[in-house]
Each structure stands twice: as C-alpha cells, then as structure tokens.
Amino acid sequence: MPPVNLKRLAQELNLSIATVSRALQDSYEVSAHTKERVRALAAELNYQPNAYASSLRRNVSKTIGVVIPEVNNHFFSLAINGIEEVARQSGYHVLIYLTHDDYEREVGITQYLTGGRVDGLLMSVASESREFEHLQKLYASKPAIVFFDRVCEALPTAKVTTNDYESGYLATAHLIEAGCRHIAHLLVSGNLSIGRMRMQGYQAALREHGLEFDETLVLTGDADDERNKERIMDLLRTRPEVDGIFASVERLALSSYQACKELGRAIPEQIKVVGFSNLGVASLLDPALTTITQPAYDIGRQAATILLRAIEKKKAILPSQSVVLKSELFARRSTAR
Amino acid sequence: MPPVNLKRLAQELNLSIATVSRALQDSYEVSAHTKERVRALAAELNYQPNAYASSLRRNVSKTIGVVIPEVNNHFFSLAINGIEEVARQSGYHVLIYLTHDDYEREVGITQYLTGGRVDGLLMSVASESREFEHLQKLYASKPAIVFFDRVCEALPTAKVTTNDYESGYLATAHLIEAGCRHIAHLLVSGNLSIGRMRMQGYQAALREHGLEFDETLVLTGDADDERNKERIMDLLRTRPEVDGIFASVERLALSSYQACKELGRAIPEQIKVVGFSNLGVASLLDPALTTITQPAYDIGRQAATILLRAIEKKKAILPSQSVVLKSELFARRSTAR
C-alpha cells in the first residue's frame, strides 16, 4: 500500500501537490469545493502530514524539551503536568530528559539538543553542575530557554522561581517558634541558587531570633539517598542537642524522617522537621510532616507559557520576564506547642 | 552568520557535502586525514546535524512516544525513569503525552501521533477508554507499540504487565488473615484489564477463605478524587461492618486513607487498607500503610527494551514477547495481630 502523503492525495484527486497542501492549510486561495474534496479524501485515507518534512521546511518543530533532574518527585512531576497541559493546548510536543543530577548527563543532553530538534527548552539544572559552558553553548545555539526552580543565573533569560529566601526564613522561624533551639539545615547543594537562597533565609531567621548560626549543623546532601540518611543519623548521634531539621529539598526531608525513625527519635515530639518541597501524599497522611509546598503545577504552566509565547512571537526572552511565585508552609496541625 | 550545516562545512573545507557527511558518520571510505579535518571544523563551529532533515531522509526519527494517564503518580514516574534510561542509552528521544484518563484526550493524542513523528510507542491506556477504534487506527498506521500495565487486549502486540490476579488475591488474603471479614474493593474501572484481574483475585481469595462476595461492597472510582473520597465515606457510613479495604490503584488507596481519617476510623486498628501500587514515600513513613508494589522501574525498562529492539531490527512485535512481572506485598509491620 503506497504511503498517504500529499503526492498520493494529489494523484487521486487529479490536483497538484501545491493545491492539496494549500487546501489542507485552509488557504484562502483555494475554492471551497476543492477544499472539501481534499479534506474528504484526507480523512478517508487518514492522512497525517509528515512532521519532519514540515519541520524541515518551516524550520520550526513545534516541540519543546524539558530537562530536569528526575521525575519521581512531586515537584517535578507536577511541573511536567503543567508544562504538558500548556504545550498540548498550543499544539506543541514535549520531549523529556532526565539528568539524575549528574553533570555529565546534563552536558550530554544539552549537546543532544543543540540542533533544531526543539524550538525551546524548559530547564531545571542539575545540582552538580558547576560549570555552565555547556549551557552557554546551548544558549548560543539559539533555542529559547526558560529556567524554572533550579536556575542558571549566568544566562540572561527568564526564570520562574519561588520565594526561596522567604520560605527558608519561614520554615526556620516555624521551627524556632515551635521551640527548637538547635536546628540543623540540610542543603541540597552549595552551587544551586535555590540552596543558597533557602540557606540565607535560614540564617536570617536564626539571627533575628537571637540564635547562633552553627556551620557544623549544615549538611550538604548528594545524590545517594542511603548515604545521606547515614550522614544525618551520624549528625543526630554526635549532636544530640539537635531538636529541629530544616531540609531544603524533598529527598533530604525523606531521608531525615527515615533517619529519625531509625534512631527512635519521635517526630515531632523529639525532633521537628520541615521538609522543603511537595511531599504531597505523605503530608496528607502523616500529621507529623510539615512541608513547604511550592506551586509546582503553576510553575510548570508559567514557565511553559513564557516559553511558548516567545517562540510564537519569535521574540527573545528577557530576564525581565522572570516570575517569582510563592510557596506555602503546610502543617497539618501546628507543631507549636 | 550563516547557519552551520554540511554545506557550510563543505565550502570551508573545499570538499563535497557527501564527503563531509560520510566523514562525520565515520564511514570507512573516507581518509583518516579528511575525517580529522572535518571533525575539527565541525567541533570548532559547533556543528549539530539537523535532526529533522536526517529523519526525513532516513525515515526514522530516533524518537519514541510515551502515552500515560498521568505522571504525578509513583508508578508512572518510576516507569518513565526506566523508559528514559533505556531510551537515552540507545540514543532515542522520548516524547511524553498525558491523557489524564480522558478518552477524548487519548483519541486526540493518538491522532497527533499518527504520522511518523515517533518510531514507536509505549502506552498505558486511559481507564475511560472503552472504544479502541483510535488505537486500531494508530496500530494500522505503523509505529511499533508496546503496552504496559494498562493494556489494550484487542491489539496483537506485546504487553508488559504484572501478576494482577495473584496480587489481588494476595492483598485480599492478607486482609483476611489479619482478621477482616467485610472487605470492600475499590475498582479502578470496569473496562480496564488490570481492574478486572485484580478483582478476580479478590473474589477468589474471598471464596477460598469461605467469605461471601458481596457486590455492594465494590465501588468503582472515577477521575474525581474528591468525589471518590466522598463515596468511600458514604460506603463506610452505611456499611459500618466494613473492616478492610482493598484499593486497586494508588489514587483510590489515598482517598481511602483520607476517608478513614475523616471518619475517625483508625488505620489499621479499626480498618485495614491495602493499597495497590507504589505509595512510595508514604509507605516508608507510615507503618499503617500496606501496599502492593509493582516493579515500576523494571516495567518501564522492559517495555522500552522490547520496543527499541523491535525498532532497531525492524521486526514486528509479537504478543508472544509479552512479559509478566511480579508485584510485592509491602507491609512495614504486619497488620496481622
């Protein structure tokens, strides 16, 4: 069976390829009658335009890429939800790439992406990425880029983030007000803006409540959850005075909970924990879980909206289009008192 | 600045386009010296082949599509993880589409996909889909398809599933052995094979343990979580004898937990619940949560592996390549006694 393409339609209808093409695009310079004939046959044969030929010709792919650390995480999966929603409504396809917070992979992926495969890119950088050369290259190679959550400050483009400084402050203040005096901080990574911001909020809250900032209570996590848990347990063992933990990212919050449980230290009676990011499910079920919840779905939507708008208008994305959304402290029942 | 394509490279090197193309593909019929020159310039100019031109010419896109109900769900996000992993290793790109369990969307997406954009498709059908005409059409239009978890039995292709019947049996038996005598079943959807299988296991377990199957204790959920919760609460109120719940899917399990909490019926003391699927995080934190956990990551990997192998070998996928993996009952501490 011959393939169903414009040529085939043209032959069967005794028309030229050009006319068929125009008819399918509802061009004003084709008679209503012809359009009808073309559409009827196209439907009958289940004609689908070849996306690649079209992309090649028009030099747009109607495809965006999403590069994120992982998907098995409430924040990112909700964000994808928002992104996919917006993309589909605008007729865009979504390619997904996971870095697993690995620098090498991120570099590989960005190279993969340099070359017209996508019209634009939504990105949350890997926490391990210190060097941004690959991102610079990518940026130079043209696709529109919008960062969300884990941004690369070095590139002059729009970023969709949350009020990380304030949230860090809020989380810490919440713990202090609940009676904590020795609050450990679990940092996601020193070279990630969200980590720095949240930590600054943490420090400010301590300071303003008259507490010392103790550098030795700050633990920087890595990609190995098991090891993170061990290190948290070590910290809790060697520093028994710790009565609160502020985890700056979901994975570390979980590791904290597990560490506390394994050490038999009850949450929230003995140790209070505030986990950053969307524990979703868990926080609904276990009242001991206090979380800072980011509006992940909206972040995804906003980032995608900015990106697609720029693509459609063929306009550059400016840093001034950046958006800062608000996170919320979500405690099922107050841990204060 | 002129674009960096083969033509440009060829001009600057005084070679033909064909030679440059061959050199970049490391063809044996190009001198080492020439290859070197080409590669050097390509690197210098950061040449990236145009993926669409290549796809058009070769008639392969090195892209697969993943169509799933949602991503904000441990099962699917883990599966994506596995899929992306396998795909990337083989140099494939992954397009993602979410149906939100909506029939219309699924139809729209499959149409979207009919037309060479993807070389293959991994799919978990929407629970609402009763009609499979769109899938038949898609199947006829050629891309290789592998179903996973929520399969469409009508199509003669490979399916990657878990031992749903046994798991349903196991879950129910677990409740019975823990002392439950009136076990409600929350069905995901009557027209989904996983639902039917799990329910059959549930019925068999009841039967073999000498319990009556009571149709009025079976509740079929829909896409509205809030309403599901209300209906579960209704059921628990009108049928106070219910002392166990077997939820055949993650979302319904969560709604059950919430319903129980709102009614003040303690889990697992007053009501025991077994939730199907990967509650992940939650089950680690709350010992009350008993889950049937599917090997989601492996399911993703396996499905992707079968698909890519078939694509690479240009061979049709046979139903005989189907795989059935095993789920595991995961109770943090036994609810029995």
Added chain:
DNA sequence: CTGTTAGCGCATTCAG
C-alpha cells in the same frame, strides 16, 4: 577515497 546526482515530504515562490 571523493564527487555528482537524486529525492525524502512539504511549503512556497512565481507563473499563469
């Protein structure tokens, strides 16, 4: 080992 030629399917000039 290298170049010439043709064409993937489509959108778009330019003619009529």
Added chain:
DNA sequence: CTGAATGCGCTAACAG
C-alpha cells in the same frame, strides 16, 4: 483559483 518549480538539510546510490 491552480500548477510547475525550487529547496529546507541530509543520506545514499552511482560514478569515477
């Protein structure tokens, strides 16, 4: 209103 011709960037068959 319609058709013929051109080329997007790349690969592959065919020469030499």
